[in-house]
Amino acid sequence: xxxxxxxxxxxxxxEFVSGTAGVFSGDDAPDVNGISIDSRTIMSxxxxxxxxxxxxxxxxxxxxxxxxxxxxxxxxxxHAPRFAAGTPLVVVDDVLAALQSLGRAARLRTDAKVxxxxxxxxxxxxxxxxxxxxxxxxxxxxxVKSFNNHWGVPLTLSRMPEDVDFGVFExxxxxxxxxxxxxxxxRPHVAIITTIEPVHIEFFDSVAGIADAKAEIFLGLVPxxxxxxxxxxxxxxxxxxxxxxxxxxxxxxxxxxxxxDIRLIDAEVMDAGTRVSVDFLGRMLTYTVGAPGVHWVxxxxxxxxxxxTLDADVETGLEALRxxxxxxxxxxxxxxxTDAAPxxxxxxxxxxxxxxxxxxxxxxxxxxxxxxxxRIAILGDMLELxxxxxxxxxxxxxxxxxxxxxxxxxxxxxxxxLADKLPQSRRGAHAPASAELIPxxxxxxxPGDVVMVKGSLGSRMSPVVEALKSRYPDPHE
Numbered sequence: 001x002x003x004x005x006x007x008x009x010x011x012x013x014x015e016f017v018s019g020t021a022g023v024f025s026g027d028d029a030p031d032v033n034g035i036s037i038d039s040r041t042i043m044s045x046x047x048x049x050x051x052x053x054x055x056x057x058x059x060x061x062x063x064x065x066x067x068x069x070x071x072x073x074x075x076x077x078x079h080a081p082r083f084a085a086g087t088p089l090v091v092v093d094d095v096l097a098a099l100q101s102l103g104r105a106a107r108l109r110t111d112a113k114v115x116x117x118x119x120x121x122x123x124x125x126x127x128x129x130x131x132x133x134x135x136x137x138x139x140x141x142x143x144v145k146s147f148n149n150h151w152g153v154p155l156t157l158s159r160m161p162e163d164v165d166f167g168v169f170e171x172x173x174x175x176x177x178x179x180x181x182x183x184x185x186x187r188p189h190v191a192i193i194t195t196i197e198p199v200h201i202e203f204f205d206s207v208a209g210i211a212d213a214k215a216e217i218f219l220g221l222v223p224x225x226x227x228x229x230x231x232x233x234x235x236x237x238x239x240x241x242x243x244x245x246x247x248x249x250x251x252x253x254x255x256x257x258x259x260x261d262i263r264l265i266d267a268e269v270m271d272a273g274t275r276v277s278v279d280f281l282g283r284m285l286t287y288t289v290g291a292p293g294v295h296w297v298x299x300x301x302x303x304x305x306x307x308x309t310l311d312a313d314v315e316t317g318l319e320a321l322r323x324x325x326x327x328x329x330x331x332x333x334x335x336x337x338t339d340a341a342p343x344x345x346x347x348x349x350x351x352x353x354x355x356x357x358x359x360x361x362x363x364x365x366x367x368x369x370x371x372x373x374x375r376i377a378i379l380g381d382m383l384e385l386x387x388x389x390x391x392x393x394x395x396x397x398x399x400x401x402x403x404x405x406x407x408x409x410x411x412x413x414x415x416x417x418l419a420d421k422l423p424q425s426r427r428g429a430h431a432p433a434s435a436e437l438i439p440x441x442x443x444x445x446x447p448g449d450v451v452m453v454k455g456s457l458g459s460r461m462s463p464v465v466e467a468l469k470s471r472y473p474d475p476h477e
Contacts, residue, residue: 009033009045010161011102016047019105019158020074022092030071030088035102035158037151044069047090049099050079051151058095062087074098096151103154103185110160112141113310114167116186117302118179118217119194119230120210121356123148123170125291125331126194126299129324131168133307133317138165148172153182166310174200174384176213183220190309191217191248192228192302196235197355202386211235215242224249228305230298231255252309254301262301267294269366273322280304287318291326292333293363295356329462331363336472340447341370345468348454349461352382354392357454358399364452365403373448374406378441378464380434380455381412393417400426407444411437412459434460438467 011019013029033045039061042048048065050058050073059079066073072088080091092098107114115134117126124146131142141160143152148170160167169186173179183191196211204210215238218227227243229236232255243251254262265277265284273290274297289300300321307317326332329350336343344367348360357379364375377400385392394417400408409428410419419430428444431437434455441464445451451468455461 010035010159011047015105016072016102017090019102020090020092020098021101022074022090022098024072025080025087025089025091029090032071035099035155036065036070037099037155039065039068039070042068042070045071047071048073049095049155050075051095051099096154099151099158100154100181100185103157106157106160106162107185107187109162110164110167112160112164112167113190114169114186114188115190115192115306115310116169116171116183116188116217116220117192117194118148118171118173118214119192120197120199120214121353121359122194122295122299123172125296125326126192126302127168127170128327129289129296129300129303129321130192130306131166132320132323133303134166134168134310134312136316136320137312140164140166140168142168143170146170146172148182150178150182153185157185166312171217173213173216175203176209177216179213179216180219183217185220187220187222188217188225189222190226190228190306191221192306193217193230193239194299194302195230195233195355196239197353198385198388198392199353199355200384201388202384208235208238211238212242215239215246218243218246218248221246221248223247226250226252226305226309228252228254228302228309230302231257231260232298250309252305254305255298260301262305264297264301267297273324276300278304280308285314285318288322290322290324291331292366293326293331293359295359295363296324296326296331329465331360333367334469336468337474338447338472341373343373343445343447343468343472344369344450345465346450346452347465348452349465350457352380352454352456352459353385354382354395357382357396360452360454361396361399361403361405364405364450367450369450370448373446373450375404376407376409376428376445376449376451377403377405378409378428378437378451378453378461379411379415379418380459380461380464381414383456383458385414389414390417394421397421409437409441409444412455434464438464442467442471 009031011032048070231253407428429440
């Protein structure tokens with residue numbers, strides 16, 4: 001008879017309680033197989049953290065989580081009396097602080113080699129590429145979606161098994177001081193800053209201030225850790241200075257610049273992706289990036305540096321980049337069937353800022369329409385850009401021209417500045433909101449067109465994407 005090896009829990013009961021710095025309500029705390037902050041998706045055997053959010057208080061959903069199979073709930077002292085005796089609870093002073101404590105405990109118990117990624121744009125794409133590459137060399141734990149804030153980072157850490165080989169974490173911020181506690185929690189061996197751009201600029205005095213805030217990631221680097229920076233970015237020297245002040249012993253740069261340690265030699269767009277040639281510290285390497293767009297190519301240079309620094313296999317890691325696919329809302333390309341030529345839809349609806357908008361327009365320019373088709377951009381306001389917002393929107397007229405965009409549809413008060421600057425021949429339509437733009441878009445898009453949809457999350461451009469998909473459904477789905 002075959003002996004079945006029992007599955008090791010993510011956290012043994014006593015270890016879990018100790019990690020939260022809490023007290024269990026009974027005698028023997030149960031083992032924990034996962035960590036959740038959402039009672040709607042919790043799985044059997046997971047621990048539920050009753051975090052208080054901006055809208056809902058997690059304590060209101062403890063009963064639902066336990067009924068769904070949670071092994072234990074983490075609650076604060078003020079709410080603990082609400083629950084009946086015998087309810088499996090870990091009682092703490094503050095639930096979010098307990099999650100952060102557990103995240104630190106998870107980091108301390110593992111020997112995994114860890115990378116942390118921040119930057120104004122490209123964090124999620126770089127994280128996805130790096131975790132694919134590292135997975136070829138060992139078990140890799142990583143941030144799901146964009147779990148990169150004060151609860152997303154400790155949640156990801158607390159879910160990390162003790163025996164993984166690599167960890168890849170995304171770290172974000174809107175304000176100065178937010179990255180410092182996160183990077184000190186993650187304690188990376190490699191810190192990547194993809195680029196510095198005027199994103200969330202309304203919360204800063206200058207873009208240089210954004211660079212300083214991103215440079216906080218160096219404060220958590222383990223001794224002997226490596227910083228990987230974009231040599232082409234105007235703030236690279238500032239970041240190098242901040243890294244040196246923080247005691248970073250090794251700095252690698254990437255980009256097109258002749259000064260870059262990881263230098264892009266050539267990027268050839270092909271049907272299967274982009275063929276990339278790189279000079280990596282004097283070593284010539286060639287590989288293919290599956291996702292379209294030069295921004296994916298540039299991010300792959302940082303990934304190359306991280307693979308090598310973390311002692312993963314460079315050759316197999318680079319082979320994995322062929323399998324990169326842009327996720328939904330972040331450049332995913334979909335073919336919409338029609339009775340004639342298909343419509344190519346580029347879904348960039350998740351978010352937007354001047355840098356990512358320029359990259360998306362460049363991708364649109366690289367994408368060839370079918371015979372008789374046009375390039376169409378459907379753009380929603382870029383938010384959190386401060387007092388220079390009108391200028392940032394108007395300045396997109398040049399990238400529109402460079403990408404040979406035939407028609408531009410815009411929505412929101414800020415993009416009126418671009419609409420007014422475009423020649424009449426390029427103006428599709430303008431509307432105050434995306435909902436009013438949808439019927440105008442549906443009436444204009446034709447077979448063979450390439451359509452790119454992009455805007456900040458608050459501009460609600462994803463309904464435009466869904467409307468196009470509904471209008472031209474895939475008969476095989």
